[in-house]
Amino acid sequence: MIWKTRRGSLDLTRHGRVMGILNVTPDSFSDGGAHSSLDAALAHARTLIRAGASLIDIGGESTRPGAAPVSAEAEIARTVPVITALRAEWDGLISIDTSKASVANRALEAGADIVNDVSGLQADPSMADVCAASACGVIVMHMQGEPRTMQIAPHYDDVVAEVGAFFARRMASLTAAGIAPEALCFDPGIGFGKNLEHNLSLLRSLPRLAPPGSPLLLGVSRKSFIGRLLGNDDLTLRDWPTVAITSQARVHGVMLHRVHDVRPNLEALRMTEAILGIAPEE
Numbered sequence: 001m002i003w004k005t006r007r008g009s010l011d012l013t014r015h016g017r018v019m020g021i022l023n024v025t026p027d028s029f030s031d032g033g034a035h036s037s038l039d040a041a042l043a044h045a046r047t048l049i050r051a052g053a054s055l056i057d058i059g060g061e062s063t064r065p066g067a068a069p070v071s072a073e074a075e076i077a078r079t080v081p082v083i084t085a086l087r088a089e090w091d092g093l094i095s096i097d098t099s100k101a102s103v104a105n106r107a108l109e110a111g112a113d114i115v116n117d118v119s120g121l122q123a124d125p126s127m128a129d130v131c132a133a134s135a136c137g138v139i140v141m142h143m144q145g146e147p148r149t150m151q152i153a154p155h156y157d158d159v160v161a162e163v164g165a166f167f168a169r170r171m172a173s174l175t176a177a178g179i180a181p182e183a184l185c186f187d188p189g190i191g192f193g194k195n196l197e198h199n200l201s202l203l204r205s206l207p208r209l210a211p212p213g214s215p216l217l218l219g220v221s222r223k224s225f226i227g228r229l230l231g232n233d234d235l236t237l238r239d240w241p242t243v244a245i246t247s248q249a250r251v252h253g254v255m256l257h258r259v260h261d262v263r264p265n266l267e268a269l270r271m272t273e274a275i276l277g278i279a280p281e282e
């Protein structure tokens with residue numbers, strides 16, 4: 001399986017890849033002025049890369065349940081300097097985590113390769129055109145509702161069928177809008193308008209979620225359903241269960257994993273692949 005991005009194609013035939021999370025919201029690197037925040041964000045990106053991240057996902061707006069929206073200008077001011085600086089020193093894959101076309105456009109001009117849109121390119125009517133024009137990779141995530149209210153009372157008759165049908169519909173309309181089918185990657189949006197049972201049903205059904213031939217990306221890292229299941233509130237105690245889910249998901253063919261703690265998840269992928277009989281990378 002190949003995923004086409006602006007920086008060439010990522011071969012996902014045999015080896016899973018880890019996407020490191022770089023949040024550049026004020027609560028992430030709030031240590032003073034703009035310059036120190038940029039330095040801190042870059043230092044964190046380098047840590048993720050040293051640990052083995054193939055992709056860095058940079059976001060300037062929190063998508064946590066209950067989070068308030070921010071303006072495009074604020075998102076651009078937070079993310080574009082980081083993308084520009086990271087692009088100058090690293091030729092791996094950079095994704096911009098945004099649902100706004102103007103932010104995506106500026107991030108792509110600054111050197112991003114992929115747009116990660118938690119709204120599945122539905123929040124901004126210009127987003128599909130921006131992605132088609134730049135030939136970037138596109139992550140289409142499923143979300144019920146919007147971050148501020150999505151966890152109040154999520155409801156599905158059949159969450160697996162509904163998420164699968166959403167992917168099929170988005171594949172049809174985004175390719176009609178000019179995005180290459182090989183540029184699309186799908187994500188069930190764990191925790192985005194889903195309760196614990198919805199999340200577990202989706203995790204049980206990973207092999208039949210993505211449209212045939214398209215890669216699936218999974219983001220479970222430190223999410224609250226892990227805390228709910230295991231009875232802990234400490235985010236760092238959710239890293240080990242995250243690794244367990246990464247391994248299980250890889251068995252079921254998920255090749256892209258969006259995580260905070262890169263190395264243990266990468267090692268889980270390589271161990272799982274060894275057990276599956278997949279030769280190590282050269």
Ligand code: 9MG
Nearest residue numbers: 063097139141187189190219
């Ligand atoms: C930005 N963001 C937060 N959680 C995410 C997830 O699970 N998937 C993707 N694609 N993006 C996410």
